[in-house]
Amino acid sequence: MLNNLFSPLPAATAQEHFDELLTRPGLCIERIVSHGQASPAGFWYDQPNGEWVLLLTGSAGLRLEHESCERVLQPGDFLEIPARCRHRVEWTDSARVTVWLAVHFGDS
Known part of the structure; x- marks a missing residue:
């Protein structure tokens, strides 16, 4: 279980790293760590x-x-991204680690 959002950070790999911090019915909070990744071409x-x-x-x-x-x-x-709003990550910083906190909410 993580006790600090910044320690330890995973090493750079080809894929983003996802850690679920808290899950409850209708709620998921996760840390996403990016090292220059982006959504695949044409993917939403x-x-x-x-x-x-x-x-x-x-x-x-x-x-x-x-x-x-x-x-x-x-x-x-x-930023809040509504349900069914198609979106993509065009780029993340390739020179420094990018850390996101994402809160997913809803009934699905």
Whole structure:
């Protein structure tokens, strides 16, 4: 069980690292650690539940399908992504670790 969001951080790998911090009916809180990853070309997340994300370290470009430009996230930036809102991670910082806190909520 994690006691600190920043320690220990997993080493860089080809895939993002996901840690579930808390799960309850209709709720999942997770830490996501990225080292330069992005969504695969042409891939869009389309989740049945809402998601609230907070960028803790690093930086990232997040794109919502209905918007013409990506949103550049810096530490402290947060965003609610409604259920079924197609979105993708365009990029994450390749020079420093990017740590996200994601809260998934809903009935599914």
